[in-house]
Amino acid sequence: MVDLVRQHAPLRADIDAAIARVLDTGAFIKGPDVGAFAEELAAYVGVRHVVPCGNGTDALQLALMALGVGPGDEVITTGFTFIATVEVVGLLGARPVLVDVNPCTFNIDAEEVRRAITPRTKAIVPVHLFGQPADMDRLLAISEETGVPIVEDNAQGIGARWFGAAGQRGDAPMTGTMGALGTTSFFPSKNLGCAGDGGAVFTNDDALAERVAMCANHGMKQRYHHEVIGINSRLDTVQAALLRVKLPHLDRWNDARRAAADRYDANFAGVASIRTPYRDPRATHVFHQYTLRLADGVDRDGCVAALAAAGVPSGVYYPVPGHRQAAFEQWGLASIHQPQSDILARQVISLPMHPELTALEQDYISDQVLTFVLQN
Numbered sequence: 001m002v003d004l005v006r007q008h009a010p011l012r013a014d015i016d017a018a019i020a021r022v023l024d025t026g027a028f029i030k031g032p033d034v035g036a037f038a039e040e041l042a043a044y045v046g047v048r049h050v051v052p053c054g055n056g057t058d059a060l061q062l063a064l065m066a067l068g069v070g071p072g073d074e075v076i077t078t079g080f081t082f083i084a085t086v087e088v089v090g091l092l093g094a095r096p097v098l099v100d101v102n103p104c105t106f107n108i109d110a111e112e113v114r115r116a117i118t119p120r121t122k123a124i125v126p127v128h129l130f131g132q133p134a135d136m137d138r139l140l141a142i143s144e145e146t147g148v149p150i151v152e153d154n155a156q157g158i159g160a161r162w163f164g165a166a167g168q169r170g171d172a173p174m175t176g177t178m179g180a181l182g183t184t185s186f187f188p189s190k191n192l193g194c195a196g197d198g199g200a201v202f203t204n205d206d207a208l209a210e211r212v213a214m215c216a217n218h219g220m221k222q223r224y225h226h227e228v229i230g231i232n233s234r235l236d237t238v239q240a241a242l243l244r245v246k247l248p249h250l251d252r253w254n255d256a257r258r259a260a261a262d263r264y265d266a267n268f269a270g271v272a273s274i275r276t277p278y279r280d281p282r283a284t285h286v287f288h289q290y291t292l293r294l295a296d297g298v299d300r301d302g303c304v305a306a307l308a309a310a311g312v313p314s315g316v317y318y319p320v321p322g323h324r325q326a327a328f329e330q331w332g333l334a335s336i337h338q339p340q341s342d343i344l345a346r347q348v349i350s351l352p353m354h355p356e357l358t359a360l361e362q363d364y365i366s367d368q369v370l371t372f373v374l375q376n
């Protein structure tokens with residue numbers, strides 16, 4: 001699905017030097033590269049504060065902790081996402097309120113969000129799924145009307161821009177910077193990945209940034225004086241040093257992902273039983289995943305197996321929507337009606353997608369998909 005060895009090969013000398021520099025100084029925890037990376041990433045995405053942390057799941061948890069989410073509160077989000085988005089709500093003792101997604105963008109449906117708001121709603125968490133921004137114009141309008149803050153789960157969307165109604169602009173805001181808080185992950189396979197675990201929280205709010213940093217550091221601002229119950233969540237210096245080498249290449253890599261998506265789109269054009277990814281004209285898509293929808297007559301799991309037999313990896317993101325997860329049974333979510341998430345869970349298949357894919361590889365992959373779909 002990704003080829004990190006191929007991605008790192010041309011940068012290898014710089015990466016080795018960056019890691020050697022950390023080893024030479026011995027500053028493994030909160031070394032100078034961590035602060036420098038946070039500043040460089042803040043400048044890149046266009047946000048006042050980047051607070052690095054241990055992974056993208058911690059980033060979500062920290063954002064909700066900074067907003068004071070706890071028992072008795074509700075958090076509105078989507079179940080058609082990686083489990084972490086929903087899990088952290090439950091970990092904090094709050095209730096996840098899952099709403100259905102838009103079948104074109106796969107992202108949270110803003111009208112459903114509006115209907116789900118109650119006096120107990122403490123946050124709205126849209127996910128920029130597969131690298132396509134959620135409808136931030138409508139979500140921000142709802143946030144403004146109701147006073148409920150937005151936490152953008154931008155683990156899959158780093159580098160994407162939301163133009164909105166204003167149209168295509170190079171200086172349009174990046175995803176993760178529009179809500180009260182945004183989060184991201186540097187898991188190796190993400191668009192900006194490190195060589196292990198890493199994550200970050202974004203915010204333009206000075207007080208929230210201070211709270212996130214405090215929660216990530218055992219609830220203390222002053223050493224050994226703990227104001228709240230926090231966690232221990234840090235980005236390792238080695239990972240920060242490596243991310244500083246990779247960040248300047250992110251835009252180029254996202255361009256390469258879009259070009260690869262164009263090639264897949266062309267290969268599948270005109271095939272009635274394959275729906276290629278929708279691209280919202282109000283945003284840039286950074287194609288964390290290239291996800292097809294197969295028509296209901298096509299055996300999706302059979303397609304996954306046929307591709308595997310031909311040496312082609314594929315993924316199903318996500319086969320079980322949040323409302324059907326055993327872990328969330330306590331909230332009685334299984335009875336809620338989420339037709340779009342249920343259909344997508346049955347129909348989606350993601351193909352290999354990374355900046356290093358060659359045209360030859362893509363055409364082979366596409367041929368295998370077409371052979372299966374057209375014969376079954």
Ligand SMILES: *Cc1c(COP(=O)(O)O)cnc(C)c1O
Pocket residue numbers: 055056057058081082084085127153155156185186187197198199
């Ligand atoms: C990867 C991911 C996360 C979690 O990130 P980790 O670094 O693996 O903890 C959260 N949300 C979404 C949508 C993700 O894709």
